[in-house]
Amino acid sequence: MVGKYLDEFYYRAAEGQEETSFHFAAASQGPPNIQHLRDVVWERAQGEATLLRAPLRGEVAQHWRVEWRAVYGSRRMNPFRPTVLPAADWLLLLAAAGIPLSLLWDYSWESTVGIDLPWSPPHTANYLAVTLAGAVGLGQIMKTSRDGVRLGRWRAPLGAWVVVWGALAFVAAFLFDRWWQASYGLAAGIWHPPQLLKAVAFFALEAGAWLAGLQRAEEAVRAPRVAWSAGGLARVASGVLLALIFTVTLAVNFPNRQHGAAFFQIACATYPIVLVAVAMSGRSRFSATAAAFVGMLMVCVMVWLLPLVPGAPLVSPIYHPRDRLLPPPFPPLLFAPALALDALLRVFPKRAAREPGWVQAIEAGLAFFAVFLAVQWPFAKFLLSPGADHRFFAGGGKQWPFFLRIAPSAETAFWKMPGDEFTLSSALIAAGLAVLAARLGLWLGARMRR
Amino acid sequence: MKSLAVLFCLLALSARAHVGSPNVFFEGHAGPHAVRVVIRPPATVPGIAQVDVRAGVTGVTLQAAPWETGDNAAAEPVRAMPVAGEAGLFHAPLWLLARGSYRVRVSVESERGGGVVSVPLLSAAIQRPTMPPALGALLAILGAALFVSAVAIAGAAAPTHRRNATAIATLLLTGAVAAGAWRWRTMDREFSTHGLSRPLPVEASVRTAGSLHLLRLSQPADSTEPAWDSLVTDHGKLMHLFLCREPDARTFAHLHPVRRDGATFENVLPALPAGSYQLYAEITYENGLSQTLVSRVAVPEALATSPPMAAWKMANEVWCQTPAIPLGNAAQPVALDADDSWHSAEPAPSPAARALVCPLADGSHMVFLNAGDLVADRETSLRFAVFTAAGRRAALQTYMGMAGHAVVRRADGAVFTHLHPGGTISMAAQQMLAEREGPLIVPLATSTDEVTFPYAFPRAGEYRVWMQVRLDGRVQTGVFEVTVRPEP
Numbered sequence: 001m002v003g004k005y006l007d008e009f010y011y012r013a014a015e016g017q018e019e020t021s022f023h024f025a026a027a028s029q030g031p032p033n034i035q036h037l038r039d040v041v042w043e044r045a046q047g048e049a050t051l052l053r054a055p056l057r058g059e060v061a062q063h064w065r066v067e068w069r070a071v072y073g074s075r076r077m078n079p080f081r082p083t084v085l086p087a088a089d090w091l092l093l094l095a096a097a098g099i100p101l102s103l104l105w106d107y108s109w110e111s112t113v114g115i116d117l118p119w120s121p122p123h124t125a126n127y128l129a130v131t132l133a134g135a136v137g138l139g140q141i142m143k144t145s146r147d148g149v150r151l152g153r154w155r156a157p158l159g160a161w162v163v164v165w166g167a168l169a170f171v172a173a174f175l176f177d178r179w180w181q182a183s184y185g186l187a188a189g190i191w192h193p194p195q196l197l198k199a200v201a202f203f204a205l206e207a208g209a210w211l212a213g214l215q216r217a218e219e220a221v222r223a224p225r226v227a228w229s230a231g232g233l234a235r236v237a238s239g240v241l242l243a244l245i246f247t248v249t250l251a252v253n254f255p256n257r258q259h260g261a262a263f264f265q266i267a268c269a270t271y272p273i274v275l276v277a278v279a280m281s282g283r284s285r286f287s288a289t290a291a292a293f294v295g296m297l298m299v300c301v302m303v304w305l306l307p308l309v310p311g312a313p314l315v316s317p318i319y320h321p322r323d324r325l326l327p328p329p330f331p332p333l334l335f336a337p338a339l340a341l342d343a344l345l346r347v348f349p350k351r352a353a354r355e356p357g358w359v360q361a362i363e364a365g366l367a368f369f370a371v372f373l374a375v376q377w378p379f380a381k382f383l384l385s386p387g388a389d390h391r392f393f394a395g396g397g398k399q400w401p402f403f404l405r406i407a408p409s410a411e412t413a414f415w416k417m418p419g420d421e422f423t424l425s426s427a428l429i430a431a432g433l434a435v436l437a438a439r440l441g442l443w444l445g446a447r448m449r450r
Numbered sequence: 451m452k453s454l455a456v457l458f459c460l461l462a463l464s465a466r467a468h469v470g471s472p473n474v475f476f477e478g479h480a481g482p483h484a485v486r487v488v489i490r491p492p493a494t495v496p497g498i499a500q501v502d503v504r505a506g507v508t509g510v511t512l513q514a515a516p517w518e519t520g521d522n523a524a525a526e527p528v529r530a531m532p533v534a535g536e537a538g539l540f541h542a543p544l545w546l547l548a549r550g551s552y553r554v555r556v557s558v559e560s561e562r563g564g565g566v567v568s569v570p571l572l573s574a575a576i577q578r579p580t581m582p583p584a585l586g587a588l589l590a591i592l593g594a595a596l597f598v599s600a601v602a603i604a605g606a607a608a609p610t611h612r613r614n615a616t617a618i619a620t621l622l623l624t625g626a627v628a629a630g631a632w633r634w635r636t637m638d639r640e641f642s643t644h645g646l647s648r649p650l651p652v653e654a655s656v657r658t659a660g661s662l663h664l665l666r667l668s669q670p671a672d673s674t675e676p677a678w679d680s681l682v683t684d685h686g687k688l689m690h691l692f693l694c695r696e697p698d699a700r701t702f703a704h705l706h707p708v709r710r711d712g713a714t715f716e717n718v719l720p721a722l723p724a725g726s727y728q729l730y731a732e733i734t735y736e737n738g739l740s741q742t743l744v745s746r747v748a749v750p751e752a753l754a755t756s757p758p759m760a761a762w763k764m765a766n767e768v769w770c771q772t773p774a775i776p777l778g779n780a781a782q783p784v785a786l787d788a789d790d791s792w793h794s795a796e797p798a799p800s801p802a803a804r805a806l807v808c809p810l811a812d813g814s815h816m817v818f819l820n821a822g823d824l825v826a827d828r829e830t831s832l833r834f835a836v837f838t839a840a841g842r843r844a845a846l847q848t849y850m851g852m853a854g855h856a857v858v859r860r861a862d863g864a865v866f867t868h869l870h871p872g873g874t875i876s877m878a879a880q881q882m883l884a885e886r887e888g889p890l891i892v893p894l895a896t897s898t899d900e901v902t903f904p905y906a907f908p909r910a911g912e913y914r915v916w917m918q919v920r921l922d923g924r925v926q927t928g929v930f931e932v933t934v935r936p937e938p
Contacts, residue, residue, distance in 0.1 A: 114525075115545050116496065149606040151599075161603045165596065172592035175585065183579030184641055185494030192637055193630045200626075315545045316515040317523035403547055 089216055092136045092163070093236060096209035097298065098129030099202050100243040104302040104328050107250060111326040111401030114315035118178065127174075133205050134167025136160075159211030166204030173198035190251075199248050206244050210237040214281060214448050235287055238278045239294020245270045246299055246331055253329045255388075255395060258380030259414040261426035264373065267332060268434035272368045273441045275338050279345040280356065280445025286346070292338035299331035303394050313402040320400045327394040330383055336375040337368040356442035364442070365435030373427075384412045469649050469730065469742060469866040471858070472576045474569065475829075475904040476873035480558045481565020483507055486904055487556055487873075488829055489544075494575040496547050499554075502829075503530055503540045507560040510540040514571070517551035517738040527557065546573040551738035551879070570738050570879035574647035579638075597623055650675060654729055654745035656719060661755050663719040664783065665747065667691070667707060667731060679712035680736045684876055685850035687789070689715055690868065691731045692857055693749075695723065695794075699859060702916050702927065703792035707731075708783055718783045720792050721752035730866050732876070740876040742866075757786050789850055791918060793927035808928040813839040816917060816928030819900075824934045826910040831902040832856060832869070834917050834928070846901065849920035854901040861912040869903040910936035 106122035117123075140160035148157040176194035184192065213234030246253060249270070252263045279288035306325040313322060344367055345360070382388055382395070389396025397412035474489040485505040492498050503510045515524035530542035546552065552571040558564060581589075604619035605612045653668045667689075669675065681688045687706040695701035707717035715731075731743040808816045819833040834854065836844040846853055856869040867874060907913065917928045 114547060149603065151602055151606050158603070158607050161606075165599055165603060168592070168599070169596055172589060172596060175592075176589055179581060179585055180579075181494075182497075183494060183577070183581075184637070184645070185492075185496055185575055189637055189640065191633075193634045196630060196633070312526075314525050315547045316513075316525045317519045317548060318525055319519075319523055 088136050088139060089212065089233060091132060092209050092212055093233060093240075095129045095133035095136065096206055096237055096240045098125060098132070099205060100240060100247045100298060101302060102126035102129055103202075103244075103247045104299065105306065105325075107247070107328060108302070108306045108325045109311070111403075112311040112313065112322050112324075114313050114402065130167055130170045130201075130205065133163050133209065134170075137163030137167065137208060157212060157215050159208045159213075159215060161208070162204055162211060163208030166201045166206075166208055169197060169201035169204060173201050202244055202248070203241075206237065206241045210234060210241060211448075213237040235278070235282060235284070235290045236294050238274055238282075238287075238291040239298065241274050242271060242291060242295030242334060243298040243331075245274070246295065247328075250328065253332070255329060255380050255383035256397070256410070256413065256415045257417075257420070258332075258376060258383070259422055260417060260420040261422050261430070262417075262420050264369075264376075264422065264430040265426065265433055267372060267376075268365075268369055268430040269437050271334060271337070271372075272341070272365060272434050272437035273444065275334070275341050275368070276345070276364050276438045276441025277445035277448060279338075279341045280442060281448035282346075286339070286342045288338040288342045288345075289335055292334035296331045296334055299328060303327040303330055304391065307391065307394070315403075317405075318402050319405050320402045322402055326401060327399055329399075330388075330393050330395060332372070333375045333379055334372075337371040340367045340371040356446050358439065361439035361442055362435050365438035366431060368438065369431040369434040373430075380414070384414070469744070470860070470864045471867040471874070471908050473906060473908065474571055474874055475869075475906070476567075476569045476875055477902075477904045478567055478872055479565070480505065480556055480567040482562050483558050483560065483565050485556060485558060485565075485567060487554070487567075487569050488904075488906070489554060489569065489571055491571065491573065491576065492546060493577040495549050495573050496545065498543045499546055499571070499573075501530065501542050501544050501554065502533075503556055503558070504538055505540070505558050506538050507558040509559045510542075511557045512542050512544055513555045513557075514544045514546060514552050515555070516548055516573075517553055517570070520553070527555070549573050549575070553738070569873075570740075570875050572647070572740065575641070575645050576647050578642070578646065593627075597627070644674075649730070649742040649744040652731070652743045652745050654747040656747055656749055658750070658753070661753055662757050662783075663750065663753060665691075665705075665707070665717050665719050666710075667715045667729070667743065667745065669713040673713075675741075676735060676739075677712035678709060678715070678733065681709070681733050682736055682882065684732065684734050684879075685852065687787075687850070689731050689733050691715075691717065691729065692866075692868070693722070693727045693729055693747075693792075694859060694863075695749075696726045696728060696746075698861075699728075699914055701725075701727075701792070701794040702857070702929070703790070704855070704857070704916075704918060704927075705790045705792075706787040708787075716783050717790075718757045718786050719749065720786055720790065721756050722749050722792060723794060724749055724751045728863060732868060734876045734879050736882075738876075738879040738882060740879060789925070791925035791927060793916065793929060795929060806930070808930060810836070810921070810926040810928060812921060812924065812926060814844050814921060814926070815839075816919070816926070818915065818917070818928075818930045818932070821930055821932045824907060824913075824932055826907050826934050826937050828937065829904070829906045831904055832915070833900060833902050834919075835900045836919055836921065836926075836928075843900075844921055847920040847923070849918060849925060854903075854917060854919045856901075856903050856918070857916045858905070858907070859914050859916075860909065861914065865908055865911075865913070867905075869905055871901055871903055873904050907934040910934050 102122050102125040105125065106120070109120060109122045110116050113120075137160040141154050141156040141164060143156075148155045149161055151161065173194050177198060180192055180194045213236070216233050249266050251257075252260070252266055257263050275288045275292065278291045282288070282291075284290065304327070306327050309325045310323060311325040341364055344364055383393060384395060384397055386396050388394075389398055400406060400411070472491055474487075474491070476485075476487040476489075478485060483505050485503060485507075487504075488502045490500040499514070501512055503512070510530040511527035512530055513524055513527035515521065528542050528544060530540035533539040533541050544554065550573060552573045553568045554571050555566060555568045557566045600623055601616055601619045605616040608615035650673075651670070653670055655666050657664050657666065669678065678688075684690065688709050689707050691703075691705045691707050693701075693703040693705065701723055703720060703722060705717050705720075707715035710716050726746060726748050729743075729745040729747055731745075732740065733743065734740045806818050806821045808818075810816055815837050817835050817837065819835060820830065824830065834856075836846060838844045849855060852870050852872075854871065857867070858869065859866045901917070901919065911934055913932050913934055915930045915932060917930070919926055919928075
């Protein structure tokens with residue numbers, strides 16, 4: 001569609017004219033996107049639009065006529081003012097980012113202070129983030145909408161449904177977890193069912209935010225007035241998802257475990273799902289790289305900020321006395337494999353145009369595995385060296401939870417844990433997992449692009 | 451998320467020297483001050499122990515630290531707060547992070563000066579988890595809602611392939627629920643086997659050797675518990691063994707088997723009525739860990755000759771020569787320990803059992819002074835006095851270093867514990883603490899004609915209490931049947 005027609009359309013819609021019609025001359029651009037026009041009419045004039053697909057008499061070029069009727073009267077808006085993202089989107093993004101950040105804070109709190117009460121500051125921040133996300137999602141569902149996924153009598157964007165589902169799952173996980181911790185404590189081990197459910201809830205909340213961001217990005221393309229930030233929303237949300245993966249797999253992310261099989265296998269089974277889907281569905285040619293930078297930055301912010309906060313262990317045994325909150329491990333260098341994925345899937349458009357399939361999955365999976373291994377292997381060595389014993393990298397084998405009993409020689413060594421040796425077979429498993437993850441990412445990305 | 455914090459398992463010792471009576475009671479001195487400490491441990495670890503300290507002081511601080519590390523890894527002490535309306539009572543919650551032996555250091559201060567005393571504590575998971583029905587129902591409803599809504603969202607998100615999407619979502623969710631249930635079952639089994647602290651079953655058997663019945667206790671071949679070669683003595687004995695004849699525990703024995711090797715203890719059996727007996731044994735390891743061992747054994751008819759009492763305390767030792775076996779090691783225990791004692795009210799129940807007064811074998815009487823005033827979970831002192839046949843207070847001699855020993859057993863066997871005037875703690879563990887941490891901790895001096903035991907019955911019900919004292923060189927056992935009322 002030609003821009004000036006759209007502008008006028010926006011203007012008239014915003015005027016809230018109750019019974020009117022508008023003609024689009026669509027000689028070379030094809031029919032107008034009625035879905036989008038209906039959105040605009042709905043948002044600007046609370047009206048309903050109908051597309052009448054009839055060429056007007058006497059016209060040579062094909063014309064399209066849209067009629068709409070304002071239901072609730074006009075809502076004056078200046079159609080020429082650049083549209084900003086609705087507050088709900090920003091709040092959802094804030095909530096989504098709050099989840100991994102509060103979890104990293106919680107890890108730091110438990111590893112520094114030790115007393116882990118239900119209403120500790122990081123826990124409270126976590127509940128607030130989940131509540132905020134759930135409230136935004138619920139608000140979107142309650143807001144009468146013509147489009148989106150319909151469940152019962154409500155229609156809402158898919159992202160909103162997934163976010164609300166995640167919030168409900170969190171409530172169940174919270175209740176279950178309180179009981180579990182009072183009953184089993186840690187005597188039964190970690191990764192217990194309520195914790196798994198909590199992780200599922202967090203991923204649902206993040207995925208919902210990502211879906212919401214993608215939808216905004218789509219709208220941004222169709223409506224030039226929606227600010228650039230809509231496109232960034234999906235990128236940031238996917239970066240948040242990467243940070244969440246890092247957070248829930250923190251146990252293997254210590255530099256001392258980064259020459260082990262578990263680290264590479266878990267990384268290969270998880271990160272490519274997000275990175276490949278982002279590369280496939282993002283508007284920019286470097287969406288995956290941008291998402292990787294966002295994810296890394298989120299963890300880095302906690303690496304840099306947490307040690308500024310005073311905190312000391314309040315419970316015995318204290319094997320590593322501290323007076324500042326413990327930083328989490330430095331994040332893996334995801335931007336490198338993300339760049340490779342962007343190059344493979346987006347920078348060469350011919351390839352990207354192909355229908356995604358197993359060949360592409362194998363290429364993408366192996367590219368992720370090879371680049372990640374090549375970059376992270378030496379970087380892990382660096383993280384354990386005295387050169388990384390710095391606020392920036394928080395490495396050098398100096399940052400430990402206060403309760404962890406560890407031999408001094410093991411602090412700067414790669415841990416040889418039984419079954420965790422990085423051998424040819426474990427490397428092949430990691431590569432295979434990366435291919436599977438990439439295939440899933442391709443499938444997701446293709447669906448998201450639609 | 452707690453898993454983020456506890457990335458690595460800590461010390462995983464677990465056990466407790468009692469059955470069904472987890473609270474710790476201690477009475478002693480901190481400097482010039484008499485103190486009474488009650489610790490209610492959490493059901494699991496990490497968790498919060500509730501500590502009450504009674505002392506006529508102006509301030510109390512508490513510090514919990516694992517036995518192994520002691521002061522080197524201890525956090526700053528916590529100040530206990532005075533309880534409103536209760537003069538001299540202080541309270542503080544103490545966070546226990548790791549499992550295993552702990553010491554709780556109680557420091558008191560007043561105008562008369564300060565004092566310190568350390569109380570051993572076992573940090574362990576002690577309760578089998580049960581979910582309240584209301585919570586279970588709520589979680590079931592939430593779970594069902596999550597399941598149905600997830601399937602509905604999946605179906606609605608793919609309107610063109612609704613049926614496929616619904617089917618795939620249902621399959622995936624069912625698989626996830628099944629995997630979660632499997633994980634729960636596996637973890638619960640692991641918790642019951644290794645995480646939950648409970649009395650350890652051991653193997654018990656009786657064999658006849660010459661004119662003696664010998665009771666043998668041994669660790670099961672597949673036991674993963676530490677061997678018995680690193681035990682320390684508690685009141686001078688490596689093991690205290692209690693036998694209760696089933697079904698009503700009218701016959702009771704308190705024996706002190708000797709260690710034959712790292713997995714076996716043996717003892718000469720006194721002339722007890724034949725029958726099935728429940729066994730409870732207490733041991734303390736070098737690291738302060740106390741354990742209760744349980745078993746059951748069939749005792750045969752007593753032999754014609756009563757087994758001798760050892761005149762010499764080491765008569766039974768593996769590595770000793772004895773008067774009975776003058777050359778070489780003792781191949782087996784040859785006599786009852788000088789401190790072994792037993793009491794039988796068979797076949798007829800003692801008419802005095804339910805009374806507050808129990809006649810003793812030497813004609814004197816023992817009185818349970820506050821037997822009628824027992825309420826579940828209420829902290830009290832069990833008070834006993836002994837009167838001679840002439841009605842005067844009898845002078846008590848020390849029995850294994852104490853004015854007396856009491857054993858409490860609920861009628862159904864769900865509660866069993868061994869009390870000292872110093873409380874429920876292992877005296878061996880406390881002595882080790884004392885040696886390591888400074889001034890020797892002396893249990894509160896008990897007047898020689900009255901013995902008190904700090905305790906709170908954990909549950910209401912019918913209990914039997916055996917109270918043992920030494921009079922004129924002989925151990926006398928008083929037996930009382932008491933009713934513990936539920937908390938009002």
